[in-house]
Amino acid sequence: MKFQEELKDSIRKALPDLDVVLGWCGSFDPLHATPHFIRREEDIDKLEISPLSVHNLATYLPGLRGKKVGIVVKGCDSRSVVELLQENLINREDITIFGFPCTGVVDQAKIKKALGHAGNVRTCDISDSAIVIQTEDKAHSLTLTQMLADKCRTCRYPDAIISDYFVGDKIGEPAPLETDYAALEAFESLSVPERFGYWLKELDRCIRCYACRSACPLCVCRDHCAAESRDPHWLSQENNVRDKVMFQVIHAYHMAGRCTECGECQRACPVDIPVLMLKQKMNREIRDIFQYEAGVDPEATPPLLSFNMEEENITEKEW
Amino acid sequence: MKIGVFVCHCGSNIEATVDTAAVAAASREFPDVVFATDTMYTCSEPGQDEIVAAIKEHNLGGVVVASCTPRMHEQTFRRTVERAGLNRYLFEMANIREHVSWIGKDRESNTNKSVDLVRMATEKLMRNRPLYSKKFDINKRVLVIGGGVAGIQAALDCADGGLEVVMVEKAPTIGGKMAKLDKTFPTVDCSSCILGPRMVDVAQHPNITLYAYSEIEEINGYVGNFEIKVKKKATYVDWDSCTGCGICMEKCPSKKATDTFNEGIGKTTAINIPFPQAIPKKAKIDPDFCTKIQKGKCGVCAKLCPSGCINYEMQDEFVTEKVGAIVTATGFDLFDWSIYGEYGAGRYPDVITSLQYERMLSASGPTGGHIKRPSDGKEPKNVVFIQCVGSRDKSVGRPYCSGFCCMYTAKQAILTKDHLPDSQSYVFYMDIRAIGKLYDEFTRRAMEEYDTKYIRGRVSMIYPQGDRLLVRGADTLMGAQVEVDADLVVLAVGAEAAAGAGELAEKLRISYDSYGFYMEGHPKLKPVETNTAGVYLAGACQGPKDIPSSVGQGSAAAAKVLGLFSKDQLESDPQVSVVDIKRCIGCGKCIQTCPFGAIKEMEFRGMAKADVIETICQGCGICTSTCPQGAVQLQHFTDNQILSEVNALCRF
Numbered sequence A: 001m002k003f004q005e006e007l008k009d010s011i012r013k014a015l016p017d018l019d020v021v022l023g024w025c026g027s028f029d030p031l032h033a034t035p036h037f038i039r040r041e042e043d044i045d046k047l048e049i050s051p052l053s054v055h056n057l058a059t060y061l062p063g064l065r066g067k068k069v070g071i072v073v074k075g076c077d078s079r080s081v082v083e084l085l086q087e088n089l090i091n092r093e094d095i096t097i098f099g100f101p102c103t104g105v106v107d108q109a110k111i112k113k114a115l116g117h118a119g120n121v122r123t124c125d126i127s128d129s130a131i132v133i134q135t136e137d138k139a140h141s142l143t144l145t146q147m148l149a150d151k152c153r154t155c156r157y158p159d160a161i162i163s164d165y166f167v168g169d170k171i172g173e174p175a176p177l178e179t180d181y182a183a184l185e186a187f188e189s190l191s192v193p194e195r196f197g198y199w200l201k202e203l204d205r206c207i208r209c210y211a212c213r214s215a216c217p218l219c220v221c222r223d224h225c226a227a228e229s230r231d232p233h234w235l236s237q238e239n240n241v242r243d244k245v246m247f248q249v250i251h252a253y254h255m256a257g258r259c260t261e262c263g264e265c266q267r268a269c270p271v272d273i274p275v276l277m278l279k280q281k282m283n284r285e286i287r288d289i290f291q292y293e294a295g296v297d298p299e300a301t302p303p304l305l306s307f308n309m310e311e312e313n314i315t316e317k318e319w
Numbered sequence B: 001m002k003i004g005v006f007v008c009h010c011g012s013n014i015e016a017t018v019d020t021a022a023v024a025a026a027s028r029e030f031p032d033v034v035f036a037t038d039t040m041y042t043c044s045e046p047g048q049d050e051i052v053a054a055i056k057e058h059n060l061g062g063v064v065v066a067s068c069t070p071r072m073h074e075q076t077f078r079r080t081v082e083r084a085g086l087n088r089y090l091f092e093m094a095n096i097r098e099h100v101s102w103i104g105k106d107r108e109s110n111t112n113k114s115v116d117l118v119r120m121a122t123e124k125l126m127r128n129r130p131l132y133s134k135k136f137d138i139n140k141r142v143l144v145i146g147g148g149v150a151g152i153q154a155a156l157d158c159a160d161g162g163l164e165v166v167m168v169e170k171a172p173t174i175g176g177k178m179a180k181l182d183k184t185f186p187t188v189d190c191s192s193c194i195l196g197p198r199m200v201d202v203a204q205h206p207n208i209t210l211y212a213y214s215e216i217e218e219i220n221g222y223v224g225n226f227e228i229k230v231k232k233k234a235t236y237v238d239w240d241s242c243t244g245c246g247i248c249m250e251k252c253p254s255k256k257a258t259d260t261f262n263e264g265i266g267k268t269t270a271i272n273i274p275f276p277q278a279i280p281k282k283a284k285i286d287p288d289f290c291t292k293i294q295k296g297k298c299g300v301c302a303k304l305c306p307s308g309c310i311n312y313e314m315q316d317e318f319v320t321e322k323v324g325a326i327v328t329a330t331g332f333d334l335f336d337w338s339i340y341g342e343y344g345a346g347r348y349p350d351v352i353t354s355l356q357y358e359r360m361l362s363a364s365g366p367t368g369g370h371i372k373r374p375s376d377g378k379e380p381k382n383v384v385f386i387q388c389v390g391s392r393d394k395s396v397g398r399p400y401c402s403g404f405c406c407m408y409t410a411k412q413a414i415l416t417k418d419h420l421p422d423s424q425s426y427v428f429y430m431d432i433r434a435i436g437k438l439y440d441e442f443t444r445r446a447m448e449e450y451d452t453k454y455i456r457g458r459v460s461m462i463y464p465q466g467d468r469l470l471v472r473g474a475d476t477l478m479g480a481q482v483e484v485d486a487d488l489v490v491l492a493v494g495a496e497a498a499a500g501a502g503e504l505a506e507k508l509r510i511s512y513d514s515y516g517f518y519m520e521g522h523p524k525l526k527p528v529e530t531n532t533a534g535v536y537l538a539g540a541c542q543g544p545k546d547i548p549s550s551v552g553q554g555s556a557a558a559a560k561v562l563g564l565f566s567k568d569q570l571e572s573d574p575q576v577s578v579v580d581i582k583r584c585i586g587c588g589k590c591i592q593t594c595p596f597g598a599i600k601e602m603e604f605r606g607m608a609k610a611d612v613i614e615t616i617c618q619g620c621g622i623c624t625s626t627c628p629q630g631a632v633q634l635q636h637f638t639d640n641q642i643l644s645e646v647n648a649l650c651r652f
């Protein structure tokens, strides 16, 4: 990318005061990137930013509390940082944020579907409009916009919301390819038994690996997740769909008005359960009731983390 | 745990629609239940004795009573199990009366539902733990907010009972609305003759400290140990040396200041004493009208004051007071009637409020007790009273009855005749609500002896005709339109919560209804308590009330405070939240949401953790539903206790 060198220069400048800088680098094959921990000068050269930089590195921040950490963020990742700051889970003075104008990242599930069982990837060339992938037997040319993650197709914050260094030219307010929550609204038009049936079927696949939870930057309970505790004992360890549904409901409730819809939960799920939709549902309700969007204003208090005697849009005392 | 279950008949209240013997039989099959029976009246002495005997005989570790609501008898049964040597929290109640027998007729379904409720109670009981209260010292001083008749009564009763009282009054004088009234129903005795001495008592009582013209800035702490920050608003007069001689007031050249005490009938001077009997009788400057403060010129009062008290530079001052209990007696204010276009929306000078009329009737008022039309100073002949202005009117958001307007309107009609024997009074009313002692007799007298014409119906329009007002309305009893030529129209304006009641409630952490009136602990059984321990209510701040009821509630609040302070130490309720520091990640979400400020951050081995101050925690449970980790748990209502009830109910 154009600004990659500029970014490396910024990191080089900041690194002496930092314990680590989080970014991305190449992975096991040309189609994948992996989180990159820059500790020494020589690690900087491996940094790569591309539509494969899918990971939300903010997930690492709470665990690195107490250290001086630099982090490269996409627009959406910066919202997680904002949310973590709001919730007092990281200290602003300990982190250095590197922003860049993001043009979107791919959804590996969409690519996998387009390629079918194609075997090993030899090369992968990404231009502004296409991804050309050379597999063992042939070259596949995919349209980039079609391979973009859903969140990128509706993205409204491509430039980091907060940053200490920003490289490249800001994109500003983009025209989203799709409107927010269109898919959610289509789903909501189904009947209750249809929707319930859908979730029973989808969640029956869940293996309770908790990857969705571990990938979430805001699931900060870690060792004390309600899913694995006996005190309080919300869930049994039995293998039944009831507890799986309950787990996702708990996750969605805990995320209401905090989730920035970064989609890491869904991306991490090894069995492709569309768990993000549950969080979107909660967020849409929060937006409608409180006119609030998570992770866009570092000074704001998430509505469910405050207490008011009287809520403007909830009339409990109407008689 | 060995559990005993007692299913109450409540006479026929429960037994009529629930097969209590069958409920007891079903309970015997539940895990841990070793004894179950049905009894006629569990709360009666033999009923309680049966529980005690069963605990001893069967060596029970916990008891379930299936009967009425915990609000009714939880305390009763907790004492019962305590008598038998159990911890009071090893008891659960299943409500099979209000939740079952009173709301359904189908005996079989009712019986099944009762069995479910008992199953839930036993499952929870198995997870109950003994809980113990802690003792803490209390500060036996009381704060009374508001110096109306209710606050005065509470303050005097507490002070006579030996307590130190701090009274904070927003206005420059105490007395509230009653000080503005001429005479009072139903005895038509002079208001200031009965209130005046009480006001003087407040000023002179060695146990009472009065902060007039002051407001509550901040309240911290909890029952037994509140810390109050009081704002003494700048009066520009040193009250320690002001003797209330009134020379300043005589000579002040700025005579256009708003006369709040006289409800805006007439004007007053920029430096003024609200009325001759004011307590404290001290002058204060209204800075908006003082030429010295506004323009830097004048200074007459400073020159003339014999005690040299004037200080144009005075600032608000803050003092801190420590008390153990609070009586809130902030009263009411009048509804802003200008919303009513049909009554002229404030355009006609001869349409006035009932309280303005009281000032006009009062011999110490701005007209010296003469009834005069504000427009031309003439004596009116026809006086029309309109009731329910801003009461019982959904269209203006005031569906409730203000309670005292029917009565004071009758009083004012009687007084009108006394003042002006040739006058004729008309009253437009909806219903006459005269339910107090001697009240109906009183309204009848207004009609029969004083020849007041009562017309049942609403007024649809008032408009000027010559120098009079034409009042057009319906007489719903006659089914006819009526028109009255009026010289003066008096609106019985309804009561609403005192200005600023909501902000004060938030500082006190008490709740209020959608009209701003403070909520009592229970509409019937706890009329002076609030849901915040140590905060009590008196008078019209809780809902419109006439003087006898306000005084009664003032005394009741004082009795509550004296009762509270009859012990040297209080016991904290152990049903509070507790943080499991292993699970707490110190995010502070609970600190943000706790409406009582009961959680603070502490440090544990270098990590931030939440800590609940048990004396402040009210057990509302908001923190427990906020904390994602479930690190903070409300004792006696832990997640696991509630989940066990849910699981007992939703078995599949």
Ligand SMILES: Cc1cc2nc3c(=O)[nH]c(=O)nc-3n(C[C@H](O)[C@H](O)[C@H](O)COP(=O)(O)OP(=O)(O)OC[C@H]3O[C@@H](n4cnc5c(N)ncnc54)[C@H](O)[C@@H]3O)c2cc1C
Residues within 6 Å of the ligand: B145, B146, B147, B148, B149, B150, B151, B168, B169, B170, B171, B173, B174, B175, B176, B177, B178, B181, B183, B184, B185, B186, B214, B215, B216, B329, B330, B331, B332, B333, B354, B355, B358, B404, B408, B411, B498, B499, B500, B504, B538, B539, B540, B541, B545, B546, B547, B548, B550
């Ligand atoms: C026109 C009229 C005529 C009436 N005639 C009669 C009658 O004849 N007989 C009868 O029984 N009843 C009568 N009433 C009703 C009577 O006025 C009330 O019952 C009585 O005033 C209630 O007393 P209170 O102390 O509760 O409230 P209030 O009299 O309203 O006193 C409240 C006091 O608290 C103060 N205050 C308010 N907010 C604060 C604050 N935030 N901080 C500090 N202080 C504050 C106020 O300044 C005031 O001094 C009449 C009412 C009206 C409107």
Ligand code: SF4
Residues within 6 Å of the ligand: A074, A075, A076, A077, A102, A103, A104, A105, A149, A151, A152, A153, A155, A156, A157, A158, A159
């Ligand atoms: S959501 Fe926006 S900021 Fe995030 S990866 Fe997609 S385009 Fe970039």
Ligand code: SF4
Residues within 6 Å of the ligand: A212, A215, A216, A217, A218, A219, A255, A258, A259, A260, A261, A262, A263, A264, A265, A266, A276, A279
């Ligand atoms: S719940 Fe999912 S979408 Fe929301 S913040 Fe967590 S990982 Fe991102």
Ligand code: SF4
Residues within 6 Å of the ligand: A205, A206, A207, A208, A209, A210, A211, A212, A213, A265, A268, A269, A270, A271, A272, A273, A275
């Ligand atoms: S990542 Fe997927 S499979 Fe794993 S726990 Fe979450 S929903 Fe279940």
Ligand code: SF4
Residues within 6 Å of the ligand: B579, B583, B584, B585, B586, B587, B588, B589, B590, B591, B609, B610, B626, B627, B628, B629, B630, B631, B632
């Ligand atoms: S919300 Fe829970 S984890 Fe956070 S500080 Fe409070 S108790 Fe601790």
Ligand code: SF4
Residues within 6 Å of the ligand: B576, B577, B593, B594, B595, B596, B597, B598, B599, B612, B616, B617, B618, B619, B620, B621, B622, B623, B624, B634
């Ligand atoms: S239960 Fe929690 S939120 Fe409620 S008062 Fe106690 S500490 Fe505060």
